[in-house]
Amino acid sequence: MASHETPFNPSLMNDEEPTRRDVILIAAGGFAAVGAAAVLWPLLDQMNPDASALSLATTEVDISHVEAGQAITVMWRGKPIFIRHRTDQEIAKAKDTPLDDLPDRLARNANLPDDAPAADANRAAKDREPWLVMIGICTHLGCIPKGQAVGDYKGEFGGWFCPCHGSQYDTAGRIRKGPAPQNLAIPPYNFASDTKIKIG
Amino acid sequence: MAHPSSYQPGSRFESWLDARLPVVRVMYDQFMVFPTPRNLNYWWTFGGILTFMLGVQIATGIVLAMHYVPTSDGAFNSVEHIMRDVNWGWLLRYTHAVGASMFFLAAYIHTFRGLYYGSYKAPREVLWILGVLILMLMIATAFMGYSLVWGQMSFWAVTVITNLFSSLDAVIPGLGTKLVEWIWGGFAVGGPTLNRLYSLHYLFPFLIAGVVVLHIWALHIPGNNNPTGIDVKTTRDVVPFHPYYTIKDGFALVAFIVLFAAMVFYAPNLLGHPDNYIPANPLQTPPHIVPEWYFLPFYAILRAIPNKLLGVIALMSSITILFFVPWLDTSKVRSTRYRPIYKWFFWAFVVTCIVLGYLGAQPPEGWYLVFGRIFTVYYFAFFLLVMPAVGLIERPRALPGSITESVLGPEAAGQTVASRSVPNPPAPARKREEVL
Amino acid sequence: MKPWLIASFIVLAMPGTALAQQQNNNHAPEIAHQGWTFSPPFGSYDNAQLQRGFEVYRGICANCHSMRLLSYRNLGEPGGPEFSPKKVETFASQVQVTDGPNEKGEMFQRPARPSDPLRSPFANEQQARAANQGALPPDLSVIAKAREGGPDYIYALLTGYSDPPQGFELAPGMHYNKAFPGHQIAMPPPLSDGAIKYADGTKPTLDNYARDVSAYLMWAAEPKLEERHKTGAQVMIFLLVFLVIMYLAKRTVWARLHHRDATNAA
Numbered sequence: 001m002a003s004h005e006t007p008f009n010p011s012l013m014n015d016e017e018p019t020r021r022d023v024i025l026i027a028a029g030g031f032a033a034v035g036a037a038a039v040l041w042p043l044l045d046q047m048n049p050d051a052s053a054l055s056l057a058t059t060e061v062d063i064s065h066v067e068a069g070q071a072i073t074v075m076w077r078g079k080p081i082f083i084r085h086r087t088d089q090e091i092a093k094a095k096d097t098p099l100d101d102l103p104d105r106l107a108r109n110a111n112l113p114d115d116a117p118a119a120d121a122n123r124a125a126k127d128r129e130p131w132l133v134m135i136g137i138c139t140h141l142g143c144i145p146k147g148q149a150v151g152d153y154k155g156e157f158g159g160w161f162c163p164c165h166g167s168q169y170d171t172a173g174r175i176r177k178g179p180a181p182q183n184l185a186i187p188p189y190n191f192a193s194d195t196k197i198k199i200g
Numbered sequence: 201m202a203h204p205s206s207y208q209p210g211s212r213f214e215s216w217l218d219a220r221l222p223v224v225r226v227m228y229d230q231f232m233v234f235p236t237p238r239n240l241n242y243w244w245t246f247g248g249i250l251t252f253m254l255g256v257q258i259a260t261g262i263v264l265a266m267h268y269v270p271t272s273d274g275a276f277n278s279v280e281h282i283m284r285d286v287n288w289g290w291l292l293r294y295t296h297a298v299g300a301s302m303f304f305l306a307a308y309i310h311t312f313r314g315l316y317y318g319s320y321k322a323p324r325e326v327l328w329i330l331g332v333l334i335l336m337l338m339i340a341t342a343f344m345g346y347s348l349v350w351g352q353m354s355f356w357a358v359t360v361i362t363n364l365f366s367s368l369d370a371v372i373p374g375l376g377t378k379l380v381e382w383i384w385g386g387f388a389v390g391g392p393t394l395n396r397l398y399s400l401h402y403l404f405p406f407l408i409a410g411v412v413v414l415h416i417w418a419l420h421i422p423g424n425n426n427p428t429g430i431d432v433k434t435t436r437d438v439v440p441f442h443p444y445y446t447i448k449d450g451f452a453l454v455a456f457i458v459l460f461a462a463m464v465f466y467a468p469n470l471l472g473h474p475d476n477y478i479p480a481n482p483l484q485t486p487p488h489i490v491p492e493w494y495f496l497p498f499y500a501i502l503r504a505i506p507n508k509l510l511g512v513i514a515l516m517s518s519i520t521i522l523f524f525v526p527w528l529d530t531s532k533v534r535s536t537r538y539r540p541i542y543k544w545f546f547w548a549f550v551v552t553c554i555v556l557g558y559l560g561a562q563p564p565e566g567w568y569l570v571f572g573r574i575f576t577v578y579y580f581a582f583f584l585l586v587m588p589a590v591g592l593i594e595r596p597r598a599l600p601g602s603i604t605e606s607v608l609g610p611e612a613a614g615q616t617v618a619s620r621s622v623p624n625p626p627a628p629a630r631k632r633e634e635v636l
Numbered sequence: 637m638k639p640w641l642i643a644s645f646i647v648l649a650m651p652g653t654a655l656a657q658q659q660n661n662n663h664a665p666e667i668a669h670q671g672w673t674f675s676p677p678f679g680s681y682d683n684a685q686l687q688r689g690f691e692v693y694r695g696i697c698a699n700c701h702s703m704r705l706l707s708y709r710n711l712g713e714p715g716g717p718e719f720s721p722k723k724v725e726t727f728a729s730q731v732q733v734t735d736g737p738n739e740k741g742e743m744f745q746r747p748a749r750p751s752d753p754l755r756s757p758f759a760n761e762q763q764a765r766a767a768n769q770g771a772l773p774p775d776l777s778v779i780a781k782a783r784e785g786g787p788d789y790i791y792a793l794l795t796g797y798s799d800p801p802q803g804f805e806l807a808p809g810m811h812y813n814k815a816f817p818g819h820q821i822a823m824p825p826p827l828s829d830g831a832i833k834y835a836d837g838t839k840p841t842l843d844n845y846a847r848d849v850s851a852y853l854m855w856a857a858e859p860k861l862e863e864r865h866k867t868g869a870q871v872m873i874f875l876l877v878f879l880v881i882m883y884l885a886k887r888t889v890w891a892r893l894h895h896r897d898a899t900n901a902a
Contacts, residue, residue, distance in 0.1 A: 024884045024885045025888065027881050028447075028450070028878075031874075031877070031881055032450075032878075034874075035874070035878065038871075038874075042288035042291055043259060043260075043263055043292075045287045046267075046288050046289060047266065050267075050285040050286045051285040051286075051709075052707070052751070055709050055751040056751050058749070058751075277705065280705045280777070291867070294864075444889060447890075450886075451882040451883055454879045457875060458875050458876065461868070461871050461872060462872065464868075465864055465868025466677045466868060474783055475782070477778045477781040477782035478782045487817075612897070
């Protein structure tokens with residue numbers, strides 16, 4: 001046979017039955033797809049928080065030295081937690097606020113049902129009215145509001161003021177003015193004793 | 201690379217894209233309709249397997265790098281953190297570690313295939329050279345990757361191998377030491393060394409990927425070799441790559457993955473060394489420093505030579521000599537199938553590599569050293585004596601008239617006896633498309 | 637030569653050289669194989685054995701050997717001893733660990749939490765050496781993978797103490813051990829009958845201690861073994877079915893070529 005017999009035309013090679021849909025080929029494709037998905041999952045899941053991060057879910061805080069009018073900030077799961085020991089005036093101001101004045105009427109308290117209203121009793125620690133425990137991250141875009149330190153500007157409502165875009169929280173940590181949509185979130189926590197709070 | 205392409209865009213979007221960046225056309229031409237010899241056997245599936253393994257190593261490597269800490273204090277513990285706490289970390293780490301071994305297994309088989317069937321002969325010399333270059337990059341990458349665990353074997357392997365460069369002191373006093381300190385970033389292997397090994401280990405696989413692209417490009421100019429070693433002559437000799445070789449490569453790949461998975465899940469530490477589960481200790485050398493199995497033959501050659509500098513030269517030469525194979529082999533016939541004398545020497549070479557591998561794990565003393573030297577001599581003799589000499593004196597067996605004839609027999613192929621009496625000389629550089 | 641034969645040969649060369657590496661520890665004595673529940677491909681750990689092994693570690697070994705890569709919470713995770721959460725809390729809180737600095741800038745002691753690593757007996761390497769005549773008791777987190785023979789070796793070591801044979805020169809402060817390479821080990825025999833009491837009433841013999849703590853150390857080195865075997869079974873079954881399907885698919889596709897040849901020949 002000579003070398004240049006027929007000009008190369010791939011369609012001429014397809015003189016086999018071209019469109020037979022063999023079940024076995026579909027099965028092969030299916031298995032390949034399942035295999036690919038099974039391989040993909042661990043590659044994605046490894047980015048989720050690992051077991052050691054999940055285990056640091058609990059932090060204990062000693063509050064024995066936090067006097068009325070004082071506040072401390074501790075870390076929990078990488079986030080700042082505001083713990084304020086409120087004065088009587090601060091408590092009264094929070095309780096006197098009608099719920100209708102609040103842009104966000106929900107308690108946002110992980111220790112209570114989702115629909116609990118934002119009354120001060122649902123924001124402060126159970127049976128320990130002076131104590132407020134909140135995640136110190138502004139619900140607008142994630143800055144840390146000012147108000148923990150004695151000299152901080154606390155905003156018009158005496159609570160916390162976010163310097164980034166001007167959100168203002170009251171003495172129960174509820175949003176009153178500014179772009180933040182929600183009250184400061186309250187994490188799961190409980191009082192392990194009179195002087196110790198267990199968060200998470 | 202102008203040649204007639206039969207790609208027809210299937211949709212308006214395809215036409216639009218084809219006019220701007222013809223990626224679909226290239227994929228179609230090179231991996232769908234590409235005319236491939238019909239008689240490729242399973243030794244030809246390892247190219248696809250290697251591409252897959254490169255993908256596996258890069259994918260697992262990138263996610264491992266999200267958790268690994270490249271400091272001398274943190275490295276070992278970060279690997280254990282991956283094994284214990286990171287979701288699926290144990291699977292990713294073992295896949296990456298066993299994957300390196302599987303990568304080399306496939307690479308060595310692929311290389312021996314090339315040697316046996318004369319795939320390095322004209323016009324595929326550059327293809328072969330690119331392959332050797334990939335092998336060298338793989339060796340460097342694997343060496344650096346193993347060091348990252350920062351176990352005893354990691355640390356001391358780096359110390360020993362980087363110290364080899366100090367042999368240059370025998371050539372120019374002080375040069376070797378300066379070079380080694382430059383590599384270390386200090387006066388001994390330490391944190392700076394680890395950090396730069398990590399950086400380069402992340403980089404090299406992408407260099408490999410680049411050379412792989414060139415390798416496949418260089419292949420597609422003349423087209424694939426085949427077990428007979430004779431050139432494609434007519435359309436009957438070839439089949440489109442898809443579906444014939446996509447499915448065959450796919451089957452071989454799944455078989456390979458069966459072996460890979462069996463090792464990952466049931467014997468992940470079989471090819472490793474227990475000493476690498478001991479954190480690196482600069483003050484204590486392990487009793488026997490051994491590299492991973494895929495380096496053992498070269499290690500045996502290094503230790504066979506009593507002189508430090510000459511041993512290093514022998515080690516380097518044992519790899520770089522591969523570059524010259526297209527010119528060392530004088531045979532007019534490509535495939536060892538038709539080379540009755542050379543065949544024996546070839547298999548002796550395979551045995552030599554395996555025995556050198558075994559010897560590389562033994563202490564270099566007594567009979568181990570004696571045999572190490574004997575087989576090292578044969579290793580180099582195969583390239584420097586056998587390849588040039590046997591090609592000249594050997595009478596090859598009669599080649600088939602065509603690839604089709606080798607598959608279907610002379611009558612079905614329509615060959616006459618007369619037309620197949622002349623052995624096929626290696627073809628001058630002609631593109632596959634020109635022939636067809 | 638048949639290609640598959642060649643392929644098998646090459647593939648076997650790989651573990652062949654691995655075995656060669658193992659045999660290369662030719663200074664190490666022969667280590668007998670023990671039967672472990674976790675050795676076979678589909679094997680798993682015996683929870684009760686791991687719990688007893690932890691008791692041995694805690695009561696005896698932890699006096700000198702740290703296990704820094706493990707946390708108390710691991711003791712309750714699936715695939716291991718699987719102590720109850722309450723027991724894990726108890727184990728942790730019974731132990732004092734250093735934390736700090738506090739607001740005064742001082743380090744202080746507090747009970748451990750499940751998320752803490754297992755408490756080390758010594759603050760640092762120097763302290764460990766000082767307390768052990770200059771020898772450093774190694775961390776045991778991955779010891780079962782760091783020694784040739786793994787748990788077989790650990791068991792052989794713990795049960796391998798004996799009087800030195802006639803004529804053997806034992807250095808001062810060292811102890812004769814059949815399994816240890818070189819036969820002289822700085823660690824005095826740690827186990828003896830009745831050393832600790834098992835909570836589940838298993839006989840408190842040296843042999844049981846050795847077996848249980850070897851299994852525990854294997855888990856400590858490979859906590860994911862059970863998950864690995866289980867996932868492996870699913871993967872292998874999937875792959876073997878996939879392999880058969882791919883083989884049949886390959887045959888189906890290549891049958892078209894034979895059809896083409898038959899057509900062309902006609």
